[in-house]
Amino acid sequence: MALIKVLDPTAKRMDDNASPGPDAGSLTGKRIGFRLDQIWRCWDWISENWADKFREAGAEVSFWRSTNRSGEEGEEQARSLDAWLKSVDIVISGLANCGSCTGWTIRDAVAAANTGVPTVAVATKNFEDFAHELAARGGRSGLRVHVLPYPLNELSREEVDPVAEAYFEGLLTVMGASLTEKEIAA
Amino acid sequence: MSIHLIKPSNRTTTAPKTLVSRDCGPAGCEVDWLTSKRVEVEDSIEAFTEASVELGWGDGLPLIPPTDARVRTFLSENDRYPDELIARMPDNSECTVEKIVINAVMAGAPAESLELIIAAIEAISEPDFELYGVNATTAPVYPGFIVNGPIRDALRIPYSYGCAGGVSTRANAIGRAIRLIMRNVAGQVAGVTTQTTFGSPGRLGGLILGEWEEKSPWAPLAERRAGLAGNAVTAFSTMGTMNILDTTSSGALAFLEMIGKSVSYAGANCYSPSMEYSEMTIGINPICAEIIAKELATIEDVQEVLWNHAAVPAEWFQKLHRDQLEAQGRVRSDGRVYATPEPKDLVLFVCGGLGGLHALGLHSFGSSLAQTKGIAQAEPAEAQAAE
Numbered sequence: 001m002a003l004i005k006v007l008d009p010t011a012k013r014m015d016d017n018a019s020p021g022p023d024a025g026s027l028t029g030k031r032i033g034f035r036l037d038q039i040w041r042c043w044d045w046i047s048e049n050w051a052d053k054f055r056e057a058g059a060e061v062s063f064w065r066s067t068n069r070s071g072e073e074g075e076e077q078a079r080s081l082d083a084w085l086k087s088v089d090i091v092i093s094g095l096a097n098c099g100s101c102t103g104w105t106i107r108d109a110v111a112a113a114n115t116g117v118p119t120v121a122v123a124t125k126n127f128e129d130f131a132h133e134l135a136a137r138g139g140r141s142g143l144r145v146h147v148l149p150y151p152l153n154e155l156s157r158e159e160v161d162p163v164a165e166a167y168f169e170g171l172l173t174v175m176g177a178s179l180t181e182k183e184i185a186a
Numbered sequence: 187m188s189i190h191l192i193k194p195s196n197r198t199t200t201a202p203k204t205l206v207s208r209d210c211g212p213a214g215c216e217v218d219w220l221t222s223k224r225v226e227v228e229d230s231i232e233a234f235t236e237a238s239v240e241l242g243w244g245d246g247l248p249l250i251p252p253t254d255a256r257v258r259t260f261l262s263e264n265d266r267y268p269d270e271l272i273a274r275m276p277d278n279s280e281c282t283v284e285k286i287v288i289n290a291v292m293a294g295a296p297a298e299s300l301e302l303i304i305a306a307i308e309a310i311s312e313p314d315f316e317l318y319g320v321n322a323t324t325a326p327v328y329p330g331f332i333v334n335g336p337i338r339d340a341l342r343i344p345y346s347y348g349c350a351g352g353v354s355t356r357a358n359a360i361g362r363a364i365r366l367i368m369r370n371v372a373g374q375v376a377g378v379t380t381q382t383t384f385g386s387p388g389r390l391g392g393l394i395l396g397e398w399e400e401k402s403p404w405a406p407l408a409e410r411r412a413g414l415a416g417n418a419v420t421a422f423s424t425m426g427t428m429n430i431l432d433t434t435s436s437g438a439l440a441f442l443e444m445i446g447k448s449v450s451y452a453g454a455n456c457y458s459p460s461m462e463y464s465e466m467t468i469g470i471n472p473i474c475a476e477i478i479a480k481e482l483a484t485i486e487d488v489q490e491v492l493w494n495h496a497a498v499p500a501e502w503f504q505k506l507h508r509d510q511l512e513a514q515g516r517v518r519s520d521g522r523v524y525a526t527p528e529p530k531d532l533v534l535f536v537c538g539g540l541g542g543l544h545a546l547g548l549h550s551f552g553s554s555l556a557q558t559k560g561i562a563q564a565e566p567a568e569a570q571a572a573e
Contacts, residue, residue, distance in 0.1 A: 002229040006251045007222040009243050009288040010370040011279040038514070039460040041506075068461050070314045070553040072193040099381030100552060101460065103276075103322030130381055134322065137277035137373065 017114075018142040023176025024090050024118040028058035033088030035108050036065045042153040042160045043095035043122075049164035050092070050171065058182065062088060066104055081108060085115050090175065096123035096131045096145075097153060106131055110138040119143065120175050124150035146174040188515055190462035191527045192555065197313040219268045220257060220284055227251065243370060244292070245390055247362075252291040260287050263297035272304055273311030275372040276318040277379075281307055285371050286363075293363035296356055299341055301562045302419060306331050306364055306394075309421035309557040310372075316554040320423050321374045325455070326386035327551035329368070330393035330424040330467070331361075332535055334408040335417030337561055338396035345396030347539035350427050350469070350546060351387075361392030386426050393424065395537055401472035402536035403479030408558050410485065411533075417561035422467045422533060423554040425455055428547030432474075438481035439491060441474050441545075446495025449525065449547045452502060456525040459510035461553040465531045466496070469546030471538035485534060493529035497522040 024030070032054050034047040051061040064084040068074055085091065093109035096102035102123060109121040121143055123131040128147045135143035148167055152160065172179065227237045234251040238244030250256065261268060261283075268284035275281055286303055295303065310317050310329045320327050333343045342355040373379040374389070382389070399406045408418030430448040435441045449466060450456070456464045470478070482488050500508055500517040508517070516523050526532055533556050538546065550556075 001233065003226050004229040004251060004253055005224040005226055006234065006253055007220060007257055007284075007288045008225060009222075009252060009285060009292060009366065011275075011281065011285050013278040037460070038510070039458075068190065068463065068553045069319065070192075070316045070555045071195050073190060073462075074313065074316070074553070075195045075197060099323035099325070100319035102381070103318050107318060127381070130322075133378060134277075137379065139278065 013137065013139060015139055016136065016141050017139055020142040020144045020176075021113045022116070022118050023178065025176070025178050026180055027054060027177055028180060028182065030089040031060045031062060031087065032090045032092065033084060034061065034063045035091060035093035035105070035112075036063055037095060037101055037104070038065060038067055039101060040095045040097050040153050042155065043097070045157055045160050046148070046164040047092070047094070049161060050168055053168055057179070066108065069104065081111065085112050085117070089117060091117055091119045092122060092171070092175075093119065094122035096121060096127045097150070098127070099130070102127045102130050103134060106134040106138060106143070109143060110135060110140045113140050113143055118175060120171065121145045122148060122171075124148050124152050126150040144174050144176075146171050189518070189527050190515070192463050192465065192531050194555065195314055220254060221269070222284060222288060238292075242375070245362075245366065245369065247390070249292045250294050252288045256291045257284075257287050260291055260297045260300070264300045266300065266304070272307050275311065276321055277373050279371055279373065281311070281367065281371045286367060289366040289370055290363040293366055294356070294359040295363040296341065296359070299360045299363070302333065302337060302341065303360060303363055303367070305419045305559040305561045306421055307367060309419060309559045312557045314555040315421060315423070315557050316552060317372065319552050320554055321372065321380055323551065324381045324383045325425060325551055326382055326384050326389070327423050327425050327554075328374075328386060328388045328392070329364070329421050330388070330548060331364070331395075332407055332420045332422070333394065333396045333417075334399060334406040334414075334419070335561065337417040343394060343396040345398040345537050347541075349395040349537045350393060351391070357394055358391055361394040362390070364394070365390060365392045388424070388426060393427070397535045398472055398537050401475065403475055404485040404536070407533070407535040408560075411556070412558040414558060414560045417563075418558055419561060420533075420556055420558040422465070422548065422556040423551040424467065424548040425551060426549075428549065430545040430547055431543060432545070433543055438478040438488075441478060442488065442491045443495045445470075445545045445547075446492045446497075448545075449549070450496040450498050452498065452507070454525065455549045455551055457498075457503075457507075457511070457523065458552065459507070459514065462514045462516065463527045463531070463553055465533055465550045465554075465556055466525055467533040467535070467548040467550065467556065468492070469535055469537045469548065471542045471544060472536055472540060473542030474545065475536045486529070489529035489532050489534060492532055492534075493524065493526065496525040496532070
């Protein structure tokens with residue numbers, strides 16, 4: 001059969017930063033920011049648990065909650081996120097536990113990483129590959145992603161708390177946290 | 187906590203740019219305007235369709251090979267430069283006229299539809315449309331389009347019987363062209379860039395329908411929304427098409443009560459806790475519209491009546507759901523949760539066959555806000571050159 005040439009109908013961004021960004025290093029005195037949403041109560045519980053541990057290790061903790069992304073409220077969200085990113089030294093962005101929330105978790109994490117602060121996105125297992133795909137499409141294929149089990153939000157607080165405990169050490173590894181003896185003791 | 191109201195933002199899409207000098211006009215003199223990679227395939231629709239699936243270009247349905255000749259012919263019937271940037275998509279990929287035309291050729295869309303497709307892409311790339319969330323979600327959502335103006339008849343955009351699907355018209359190819367652009371440029375590929383749990387037939391052929399302006403007692407949708415008379419397109423996100431049957435009601439208030447109560451149910455997108463607000467688009471058939479207009483003076487009156495019924499008692503929700511809605515300030519003093527913040531957020535238009543009896547519910551996604559754009563008048567390059 002004869003051959004013809006056809007034009008490629010696809011378009012993708014060409015640039016990429018494959019670096020995971022800087023390690024979190026020592027946590028003492030650092031301001032650690034949690035990016036929350038308003039849909040996953042399990043993420044509120046886990047971030048509260050982890051925040052307590054960071055405080056015990058000598059860090060400060062702040063929270064920023066994602067809400068509406070359109071209209072005037074969307075504009076205000078964008079301004080608020082920019083201001084918050086300037087106020088923290090480390091960002092933990094979650095929770096990638098559905099389609100659009102993975103999208104915005106990763107988009108905000110990429111924005112954080114692009115400011116140069118150590119950044120980790122948190123995803124549940126089912127959305128791990130999707131999180132990496134969106135990070136690459138966002139121009140940060142090396143974005144750090146910490147993975148929690150799935151399903152998670154369907155569990156009770158009593159079931160989620162042990163998950164928070166079990167996955168904290170893994171978070172520190174993904175963050176590139178180098179703990180001092182005092183932090184380890186805490 | 188107060189109700190979150192929907193107010194459009196001032197954000198706009200990226201300004202267009204050009205890649206090369208345009209001194210030579212769209213014909214390009216010695217310039218090869220088409221910059222897309224060329225791929226060699228066997229010369230048959232069957233072989234190309236199979237190749238398109240392997241290359242990640244297609245949807246599995248037959249496709250027309252987008253050769254240089256076909257793309258150039260399509261372009262020559264319009265006055266757009268192929269390198270013109272129409273929009274930046276959610277992952278920052280560039281949606282140029284060239285990419286739009288290649289996908290339109292593949293879908294078999296008529297060259298005369300280019301300006302409509304461009305206006306549709308411009309609309310969904312506005313920040314307030316929130317395509318990023320629309321693309322990524324587990325929901326089945328996809329952009330739908332309502333067309334106003336004479337272009338409806340010129341392109342045979344359906345607005346009467348079967349307007350939401352099933353009519354034999356090349357408008358179906360226009361809808362599919364937009365879907366291919368969504369797949370190949372905008373990044374809505376199931377299992378890759380979208381996590382849609384079930385998907386939707388609308389993600390294959392799209393949804394593009396007209397407003398039956400001549401049967402509408404109200405001003406055309408684009409005129410009401412954006413002051414645009416004539417050819418225009420309104421893009422909205424929709425979870426699919428929901429039918430509302432009413433063979434029994436008598437009078438405007440009864441019809442609107444039935445529609446309002448039907449579109450408002452606990453699992454509707456408008457009650458998702460992920461966002462504090464959403465819009466809702468509803469198609470009203472011409473017979474019902476005429477009955478309604480006899481009793482209610484303005485479209486705002488219609489929206490008000492409908493809105494008052496598009497609500498559910500907060501107690502209908504289980505505690506965990508109710509807690510989230512209360513935390514967002516969405517439970518009103520009357521103990522109900524309304525589908526949209528205000529009556530104006532119900533996007534109403536007239537369409538459908540003269541059999542009446544049904545309304546068309548089109549639930550939106552998240553805080554994605556409908557966008558209306560005018561459709562430019564195309565002028566073939568050859569005509570320009572002759573001037």
